Amino acid sequence: MTGGITSPDAGWRQADRGPATQQKTGKKRRKRGGGRGRGEVAMVDDVEFTSYYGRQIVKTPVWKSPDVPLYLFLGGAAGSSAILGALADFTDRPTLTKVSRLTAGGGSILSVVFLIHDLGRPSRFLHMLRVFKLTSPLSVGTYILAPFSAAAGATAAVELLGWFPRLKRFGGAVAALFGGPLATYTGVLLANTAVPSWHAAHTQLPFVFGGSAMAAGGGITMMFTPVDEAGPSRKMAVAGAAIELAAMHKVENDHGIESEPYHEGRPGKFMQAAKACTAVGAGLTVVAGRTRAGAIASGTLLAAGSLLTRFGVFEAGIASTKDPKYVVIPQRERLAAQQNEHSSTITR
Amino acid sequence: MTSISSASPGLAMPDPKNRLFGPLPDVSAEAGYEEDHPKRVGFFTDTSVCIGCKACEVACKEWNTLPMDDSHGERDALGLSGMSYDNTGMLGANSWRHVAFIEQSRAVDLPMPTHRRPGDDRSAGGDLPAPDSGDLDSTAKAQASVLNAEALSEFDPQTGQTGADKQIRWLMSSDVCKHCTHAGCLDVCPTGALFRTEFGTVVVQGDICNGCGYCVAACPYGVIDQRKDDGRVFKCTMCYDRLTDGLQPACATACPTQSIQFGDLDELQERADARLATLKAQGVETARLYGRDENDGVGGDGAFFLLLDEPEVYGLPPDPIVTTRDLPAMWKAAGKAAAMMVGVAVTAILGSRRR
Incomplete structure (x- = not known):
């Protein structure tokens, strides 16, 4: 009859196997089965599960693409550039300071535009400032983004105009203070949802986004800074790329069936392209980052890798809401595990 | 005068226990209501007596003047879903009651x-x-x-x-917003548009909502949704307007078999326990209560159900957990990641030769 972990009781099953209610999860077949550990998927056994006519259980987020992935990318690049800019300012690297501040300012203003555009009622953006709620990452994020974009935007503006050098330093420092949280809170923003593939990776996404932010910020500032001054950019970009790849590897492999959307379809392609761009970009930075052409090429690759990571993670989460198996199977396994635990304590 | 907080009690109260998940004896008091607030109300939907008449859906649409949509939430479309007798399809911005047919x-x-x-x-x-x-x-x-x-x-x-x-x-079952003890939608709302009423229910204030859509992604049951042409989100209010006037919600009033029962939550829970015991005693092995357990992932539901099969058969998640339960761990990770960024940047600066 209905095997697997979710057999309906007493033998009841969908009449005449109604439309796609009893589904089997396909076993993942990977061509590179014997390859290195990277990219290898934890095998998910065939399990039958029940659903209501195959319909999704959780709602698909109404967040728009490309607004939200672009917001994630720009916010990250701006945040890491702001940190770099403030530190470069304190250690007297004028060109790197200027480039970082312009990146941070431009990125933050654009990210605000994308964030507001994504609202269902953009004219009510200021309602975000009615309350402050630690339980709402979007509320916390608003209070990170608002001072950050004000400080970074103003700093970039006076940098362009060449006014108030001291105010510039202060503005840059304020932006740097909020830069880190701005780049990593977005991981919490996605993870604090019922979206299976985001929530499963809730402790890893902030590190993915933090690393990705440094790869992007380092890459972009490296492109526009003379190579002999861009040493910090290169170092930050390579370290960020390594962190991004390592954290993303865990996201993609640690969560059983909830990791599956990161490997399949469009999000899977995004993730593969992201990994290729980031890895090649980081390698090229090490090898040829000290040449003008090398810096431009590797900087572009790193920024593209970061952008693709955001799109991949975003779309993987979207995909995980559309199939009820990503909701039912992990929850069933959780229940089964609790039951086992419970029965084992009873026997003891 | 106490202010009514739209934040989860988790971070406002000194006691960290059971504020983000777990049983909470008095949700309205946790939200800041005075002691004399009304008792928590709820729905008990006994699906064993549901006849699938959809009177609840109609009454809800009528009372709340909800627009028409098809089974995918497309506005003003008349379409057959092809799934049994169910052309409503799902709960959404325009369907606050949904009768499932299995x-x-x-x-x-x-x-x-x-x-x-x-x-x-x-x-x-x-x-x-x-x-x-x-x-x-x-x-x-x-x-x-x-x-x-x-x-x-x-x-x-x-x-x-x-x-x-x-x-x-x-199997027929009238699904509705669960009005969770720990409501994910309420926790993540950045504007305070969602709030806990004095009745312990969860309601959206239409004049505050700015359509950020966070609640849509945060609901573990997939209840609340955005009206695309409007931009704001909508869901069951348990007829807040009727409750304040001492009336029962429209759906419970319309239900001809008392499958939908409205009342004080503790009373409904007793009634549900008794009904389950009766059914079990009479040999209905598959009967079970859903959303009744205060120790579940959302601290129990304000609207709970008696089901005759596994929850997922009805399109309900088998073990929903409010996403905010894991939020402290997430904030910790984000803090560490932010510190890591500063550390990497400082190292990168110090490790590079000055020009």
């Missing part, structure tokens, strides 16, 4: 699994007891009594028989 069959020679093709059973001779070949009078009696739980196990009133080897039964 058609199930089973072979009657249970519990032994059959490996024969359907037609073979008949040719195998009279060794299989045909359920409708017995006492016709008792069968008719069982069919006549919708509320007879013994009949439910022996001869499900939602069951017809299509042949000697197969039984068909219908």
Whole structure:
């Protein structure tokens, strides 16, 4: 009859196997089965599960693409550039300071535009400032983004105009203070949802986004800074790329069936392209980052890798809401595990 | 005067226990209401007596003037879903009650699994007891009594028989917003548009919502949704306007079989426990309460159900957990990641030769 972990009781099953209610999860077949550990998927056994006519259980987020992935990318690049800019300012690297501040300012203003555009009622953006709620990452994020974009935007503006050098330093420092949280809170923003593939990776996404932010910020500032001054950019970009790849590897492999959307379809392609761009970009930075052409090429690759990571993670989460198996199977396994635990304590 | 907080009690109260998840004896008081607030109210939806008439859906649409949409939430579209008698499809911005129809069959020679093709059973001779070949009078009696739980196990009133080897039964269930003890939508709302009422229910303030859509992604049941042409989100209010005037919600008023029962939550819970005990005693092994357990992932539901099969059969998540339960761990990770960024940047600066 209905095997697997979710057999309906007493033998009841969908009449005449109604439309796609009893589904089997396909076993993942990977061509590179014997390859290195990277990219290898934890095998998910065939399990039958029940659903209501195959319909999704959780709602698909109404967040728009490309607004939200672009917001994630720009916010990250701006945040890491702001940190770099403030530190470069304190250690007297004028060109790197200027480039970082312009990146941070431009990125933050654009990210605000994308964030507001994504609202269902953009004219009510200021309602975000009615309350402050630690339980709402979007509320916390608003209070990170608002001072950050004000400080970074103003700093970039006076940098362009060449006014108030001291105010510039202060503005840059304020932006740097909020830069880190701005780049990593977005991981919490996605993870604090019922979206299976985001929530499963809730402790890893902030590190993915933090690393990705440094790869992007380092890459972009490296492109526009003379190579002999861009040493910090290169170092930050390579370290960020390594962190991004390592954290993303865990996201993609640690969560059983909830990791599956990161490997399949469009999000899977995004993730593969992201990994290729980031890895090649980081390698090229090490090898040829000290040449003008090398810096431009590797900087572009790193920024593209970061952008693709955001799109991949975003779309993987979207995909995980559309199939009820990503909701039912992990929850069933959780229940089964609790039951086992419970029965084992009873026997003891 | 106490201010009504739209934040989860988790971070506002000194006691960290059970503020983000777990049982919470008085949700309204946790939200800041004075001691004399009304008792927490709720729905108990007893699906064993649901006849699938959809009066609840109609009453809800009428009272709340909800626009028409099809089973995918497309506004002003009239479409057949192709799934049984259910053309509502799901809960959403325009459907705050949704009657699910599930058609199930089973072979009657249970519990032994059959490996024969359907037609073979008949040719195998009279060794299989045909359920409708017995006492016709008792069968008719069982069919006549919708509320007879013994009949439910022996001869499900939602069951017809299509042949000697197969039984068909219908499961019908009116789904609704669960008004969770720990509501994910409420926790993540950045504007305070979602709030906890004095009745312990969760309601959206339409004049505050700015359509950020966070609640849509945060609901573990997939209840709340955005109206695309409007931009804001909408969901069941448990007829807050009617409650404040001492009336029952429209759906409960319209339900002809008392499948939807409205009342004080503690009273409903007692009633549900008794009903479950009755059904169990009469042999309905598959009956279970859903959303009744205060120790579940959302601290128990304000609207809970008696189901006759696994929750996922009805399109409900088997073990929903409010996403905010894990939020402290997430903030910790984000803090560490932010510190890591500063550390990497400082190292990068110090490790590079000055020009």
